[in-house]
Amino acid sequence: MTAVRTSGEVSRQTHEDPAASGPARASMQSPAATRAHPAAAMLEPALRTLADGVRSGRRRDLAKAITLVESSRQDDEWRASALLQALQPHTGTSFRIGISGAPGAGKSTFIEALGLFLTSRGHKVAVLAVDPSSTISGGSILGDKTRMERLARDPAAFIRPSPSGGTLGGVARKTREALAVCEAAGYDVVIVETVGVGQSETAVAAMTDFFVLLTLPNAGDDLQAIKRGIVELTDLVLVNKADLDRNAAELARAQVASAFSMLRSRDAWWKPPALTLSAATGEGLAAFWDVAERFRAAAAGNGALAARRRAQALAAMHAELDRALRARFERHPAVRREFDAVARAVTEGTMTPGSAVARLLALAGGG
Ligand code: GDP
Numbered sequence: 001m002t003a004v005r006t007s008g009e010v011s012r013q014t015h016e017d018p019a020a021s022g023p024a025r026a027s028m029q030s031p032a033a034t035r036a037h038p039a040a041a042m043l044e045p046a047l048r049t050l051a052d053g054v055r056s057g058r059r060r061d062l063a064k065a066i067t068l069v070e071s072s073r074q075d076d077e078w079r080a081s082a083l084l085q086a087l088q089p090h091t092g093t094s095f096r097i098g099i100s101g102a103p104g105a106g107k108s109t110f111i112e113a114l115g116l117f118l119t120s121r122g123h124k125v126a127v128l129a130v131d132p133s134s135t136i137s138g139g140s141i142l143g144d145k146t147r148m149e150r151l152a153r154d155p156a157a158f159i160r161p162s163p164s165g166g167t168l169g170g171v172a173r174k175t176r177e178a179l180a181v182c183e184a185a186g187y188d189v190v191i192v193e194t195v196g197v198g199q200s201e202t203a204v205a206a207m208t209d210f211f212v213l214l215t216l217p218n219a220g221d222d223l224q225a226i227k228r229g230i231v232e233l234t235d236l237v238l239v240n241k242a243d244l245d246r247n248a249a250e251l252a253r254a255q256v257a258s259a260f261s262m263l264r265s266r267d268a269w270w271k272p273p274a275l276t277l278s279a280a281t282g283e284g285l286a287a288f289w290d291v292a293e294r295f296r297a298a299a300a301g302n303g304a305l306a307a308r309r310r311a312q313a314l315a316a317m318h319a320e321l322d323r324a325l326r327a328r329f330e331r332h333p334a335v336r337r338e339f340d341a342v343a344r345a346v347t348e349g350t351m352t353p354g355s356a357v358a359r360l361l362a363l364a365g366g367g
Contacts, residue, residue: 100200176316237253
């Protein structure tokens, strides 16, 4: 779990002339450097300093780097991409844990307790979030300053609210990239929180190693969710607030465990366990961590972890390709000019969606 920390490593992989700029730079690279990765080879001095700052664990640089990857400005996207490529060799080092649960299930209480438990054991813990509602409300989970106050003060922890704005896909991409930046900064446990039931859980499961569902005793809706499809994502269920009613918590735990035993799990080699927890008192926290570590060791040993990450990286590439192609398409001057008229023709029923797309593609020179 320890990241190799050689300061200056990032700059050693670059061979650029800092004075050069624009496309001319690419042609000035040695062929090998260009082949290795043009973006890394073109790292400009300010970005190299930022990358070094991230690598040495400076929180300000970490926050700055995440702000850069969250930016939607086009020139920032280019710089973020170069930064991420430079940090890439130092990523993949953390245990990535996804945590989901309905509002009020106790996610922030649990994440704070777990974070403090882990930092007291020498881990460096980053907490990120995917909250699609932040797109609508402008606020976000983790945005509330009163959440996780103690963990926020812990020097071995780093908490970042969900990026806001854009589609769920956009929010998820930014969080996935922030996760990589945290890994490069030496955080060896990264927790990604999400809320509710649905697409955001799929997005978080697609960027984490271990997906945990937090539920409550008598949470019928959550049990339905477990039956409906979350089961395919979930690696472990925690029945929280066991301190309020131990019997109810134990009953819920048994129900969840039996639901899982009847359904196909995410991996054939792992039957998702159900445990009771009191995030408020810390009871059950150590047992949870034991199981989490057992999962990680088993998944690392049997190749499932590597396979999961390979599949995730490939899926992320496809998602990124879709996004980039679409953005490039929408920037095309002829498409911009005609788009509204074509869309109107579709809504008025004078043009089919298929011929509208064919027309727009033809305008963009793509078909
Ligand atoms: P979130 O919306 O899922 O992040 O839930 P919170 O962590 O904000 O918790 C919602 C409420 O439940 C808060 O008032 C917490 O203090 C309380 N809570 C969380 N965990 C526990 C627990 O284990 N036991 C009890 N009794 N209360 C808890």
